[in-house]
Amino acid sequence: MFERHEATDRAFGRCTGDVPNGTPHPGRFQAVDHGAQILSWAPTADTTDVFFVSERAHHHPLKAIRGGVPVCFPWFGPGRSGRKRPSHGFARIANWQLERAREVAAVTTLDWRFDETMIPEVDHVDRHRNRFQAHFQQVFGPELELRFSVRNTDPRGPMVFELALHAYFRVGDVRQLSVDGLSGVDYLDKVGGDQHTQIGPVRLTGEVDRVYAGGNRLSIDDPVLGRRTTVHTHNSANTVVWNPGAEKSASLDDLAPGEWQRFVCVEPGNVQASAVHLHPGESHEMSVRIAVEELP
Numbered sequence: 001m002f003e004r005h006e007a008t009d010r011a012f013g014r015c016t017g018d019v020p021n022g023t024p025h026p027g028r029f030q031a032v033d034h035g036a037q038i039l040s041w042a043p044t045a046d047t048t049d050v051f052f053v054s055e056r057a058h059h060h061p062l063k064a065i066r067g068g069v070p071v072c073f074p075w076f077g078p079g080r081s082g083r084k085r086p087s088h089g090f091a092r093i094a095n096w097q098l099e100r101a102r103e104v105a106a107v108t109t110l111d112w113r114f115d116e117t118m119i120p121e122v123d124h125v126d127r128h129r130n131r132f133q134a135h136f137q138q139v140f141g142p143e144l145e146l147r148f149s150v151r152n153t154d155p156r157g158p159m160v161f162e163l164a165l166h167a168y169f170r171v172g173d174v175r176q177l178s179v180d181g182l183s184g185v186d187y188l189d190k191v192g193g194d195q196h197t198q199i200g201p202v203r204l205t206g207e208v209d210r211v212y213a214g215g216n217r218l219s220i221d222d223p224v225l226g227r228r229t230t231v232h233t234h235n236s237a238n239t240v241v242w243n244p245g246a247e248k249s250a251s252l253d254d255l256a257p258g259e260w261q262r263f264v265c266v267e268p269g270n271v272q273a274s275a276v277h278l279h280p281g282e283s284h285e286m287s288v289r290i291a292v293e294e295l296p
């Protein structure tokens with residue numbers, strides 16, 4: 001059953017619901033207006049949540065929530081100039097509007113919208129010159145389908161932006177994972193500052209922060225939870241793989257000690273040299289399909 005909870009002084013507006021699966025034990029999901037951020041999705045009652053949310057995540061109108069699926073738009077990190085604020089753009093700290101919620105059979109679809117009039121007007125948010133319309137469609141069912149689209153509604157000129165869906169996948173132990181689907185793909189290692197080519201699966205034994213130039217059929221094999229999470233993308237030129245590791249995580253006030261071991265970020269997107277250019281009236285859509293299965 002779908003439920004809408006309006007915002008209060010202490011809580012963001014949110015949508016929660018069941019994921020019926022033909023058994024008496026439905027799965028569940030939750031998404032909040034703040035950043036149209038998904039915080040939870042499990043296709044069955046006994047599935048461990050697919051997403052990680054930190055115990056110390058901020059729940060503040062002008063801060064990002066560490067976990068779930070934050071949206072990075074219209075820039076990624078500090079942007080291509082290296083100077084944009086806040087990190088990852090204003091969309092993840094803005095209140096999105098729930099345009100429509102539909103529940104049909106085993107699937108609930110949420111449609112969110114965001115445009116330039118909804119950008120938080122505070123000093124630490126860089127101004128944006130363009131008019132645009134962003135839509136984020138989230139389809140919660142046995143699989144999770146995400147469609148993010150942007151239209152340049154500004155007759156005055158082109159719009160250039162970066163975009164990523166910064167998914168925090170919950171895992172048993174990040175050090176025991178393998179991420180497949182990136183072998184042979186070039187990447188920028190943001191920790192070392194140099195370029196490499198991936199050979200074989202990605203393993204995370206320390207701080208990892210990489211921007212891959214590809215990756216459309218990814219899988220995360222987690223021997224501790226005994227599951228494989230697949231991430232299939234369309235129109236995404238990049239995959240970012242991130243985990244802060246023990247040392248860096250100690251400097252993040254919104255992660256509890258040891259929590260870095262419980263997630264891996266695998267982020268489809270179009271960033272850096274693959275930023276999207278739109279002429280007036282043009283639009284761009286990126287989509288992602290996520291599913292979980294038992295490890296074979």
Ligand SMILES: O=P(O)(O)OC[C@H]1O[C@H](O)[C@H](O)[C@@H](O)[C@@H]1O
Nearest residue numbers: 077087088190209240241242265
């Ligand atoms: O702390 P945040 O602004 O949420 O960013 C968290 C991380 O996001 C991405 O994965 C970037 O590649 C990292 O460089 C960054 O540290």
